[in-house]
Amino acid sequence: MKNKPNYSREHIAYLKKQRNKKIIVIVSRVLLLVFILGIWELCAQLKVIDPFITSSPSRVIKTIGELYTNGTLFFHIGITLAETIAGFIIAVALGYAVAVVLWASDTVHKVLEPYIVVLNSLPKIALGPLIIIWIGTGYDAIIFMTVLVSIIVCIMNMLTGFLAVDKTKLLLMKAMGANKATTLRKLVIPASLPVLINTLKVAVGLAWIGSIMGEYIVSKAGLGYLIVYGGQVFKLDLVMTATFILCILAGGMYGIVSLIEKKVNKTR
Amino acid sequence: MLTFKDISYTYHTSNGETTAVKDLSFTVQDGQFVSVIGPSGCGKTTILSLAAGILTPSSGEIEYGGGEFGYMLQRDALFSWRTVEQNIFLPLEVKKRNTPEMRERAIALAEKYGLKDFLKKSPNQLSGGMRQRVALIRTLAAEPDVLLLDEPFSALDYQTRLEVCDDVQGIIKSEKKTALLITHDISEAIALADKVVVLSARPAHVVAEHEIDFGDGSPKKRRECGNFAATFEVLRKELGI
Numbered sequence: 001m002k003n004k005p006n007y008s009r010e011h012i013a014y015l016k017k018q019r020n021k022k023i024i025v026i027v028s029r030v031l032l033l034v035f036i037l038g039i040w041e042l043c044a045q046l047k048v049i050d051p052f053i054t055s056s057p058s059r060v061i062k063t064i065g066e067l068y069t070n071g072t073l074f075f076h077i078g079i080t081l082a083e084t085i086a087g088f089i090i091a092v093a094l095g096y097a098v099a100v101v102l103w104a105s106d107t108v109h110k111v112l113e114p115y116i117v118v119l120n121s122l123p124k125i126a127l128g129p130l131i132i133i134w135i136g137t138g139y140d141a142i143i144f145m146t147v148l149v150s151i152i153v154c155i156m157n158m159l160t161g162f163l164a165v166d167k168t169k170l171l172l173m174k175a176m177g178a179n180k181a182t183t184l185r186k187l188v189i190p191a192s193l194p195v196l197i198n199t200l201k202v203a204v205g206l207a208w209i210g211s212i213m214g215e216y217i218v219s220k221a222g223l224g225y226l227i228v229y230g231g232q233v234f235k236l237d238l239v240m241t242a243t244f245i246l247c248i249l250a251g252g253m254y255g256i257v258s259l260i261e262k263k264v265n266k267t268r
Numbered sequence: 269m270l271t272f273k274d275i276s277y278t279y280h281t282s283n284g285e286t287t288a289v290k291d292l293s294f295t296v297q298d299g300q301f302v303s304v305i306g307p308s309g310c311g312k313t314t315i316l317s318l319a320a321g322i323l324t325p326s327s328g329e330i331e332y333g334g335g336e337f338g339y340m341l342q343r344d345a346l347f348s349w350r351t352v353e354q355n356i357f358l359p360l361e362v363k364k365r366n367t368p369e370m371r372e373r374a375i376a377l378a379e380k381y382g383l384k385d386f387l388k389k390s391p392n393q394l395s396g397g398m399r400q401r402v403a404l405i406r407t408l409a410a411e412p413d414v415l416l417l418d419e420p421f422s423a424l425d426y427q428t429r430l431e432v433c434d435d436v437q438g439i440i441k442s443e444k445k446t447a448l449l450i451t452h453d454i455s456e457a458i459a460l461a462d463k464v465v466v467l468s469a470r471p472a473h474v475v476a477e478h479e480i481d482f483g484d485g486s487p488k489k490r491r492e493c494g495n496f497a498a499t500f501e502v503l504r505k506e507l508g509i
Contacts, residue, residue: 172341175322175337177362177363191349267349
């Protein structure tokens, strides 16, 4: 259906219009960014705003250059990225496993439900001091924080997905004499794949919150550390730079998940 | 042979108990196509679940000569992440009989009934009628001895329904399967079956049984028969509508 060569003139015009619209959106996005950065830079150059407090795009670029030359740029990026990805993977994997257990046993689900609800609404940063005392101030404490922040949503999301599987299909499996394990493998896991992708998307955002929050509390390195340190010594260039890099990394990670989503949707 | 002997079944929920079926008795002979009709909500699906062993009767006895059941549902319940072929293999995988020989037989069956060009396609690319045909072949793939059909045509539009009705009955007859069809559609019940069992409102029990033997056995011919309208009237009165 997609590659019909003999389109009518009307349809060609329609396609052209659609494409133009797409181009306008993309160009506008870029222009908006350029515009904001331009105004920021201009105001800083003309001293309308104080670049010592607000920094400026050129100062951010200069700071990136400095971090690069003294060799710490990729060190900090690497540490935060590693913590985030480790926390993300553990949270999703563990959350998935817990959701499977809750799906398999209605009783366990009912027993644990209030605990999950309370844990979900608890602001995880409240556990900061406990984490430091229990786990220490190393990278594992930050990964633990990342897992803590993201896992509950992973569990709840996946469980909702598992329980939303079509009743007719469940009856079909039952009529074939399938046990729980077979039903899980043949029906529930593949049927809830879109939910998994959705969970990945939510978990990416939460993992970043967790790792940066963790670094605020305990770290000696990483982008969150740079932000806290920059704030303390009033080096706003450093704060802006680290924030800027975070934007790019978080956007990139989300982009990867979106790519996976597109690929998965194609096979369905 | 499948015999229901004084079967009763009661559902229990926290709001109370409901007797869906009471003292129900009827027999399905080997190779026979039996339709069960009744007013909506009379516990028809319960009867199939009892026959398939998904539910255990509260009292009474189901006698069954042995062999396997195949269940065909109201909606086709095809898995969109599998191709038509993989959907047909599903019961083989679940029943751990996924041997090359069984797969070959399933494929042969699918090809025999016009699914050859669709095997590698996604069910989403198929029409409603075609999907229901795939669902039937999937049911037959595990080579069941008795087919339990739970209003398998009710989700289709009228025209497709007449077509698929003919289609499915033809396949079941030529494969010489025993079938128990649950429906609320009087004309469907008459057109398809060798015997129609009429149920009462809940709790369901048998009001009447009719052997249908006019026409040449095809649903289409039977609908054209003079006796069709008369039988329809009789059943309609028995159902109280």
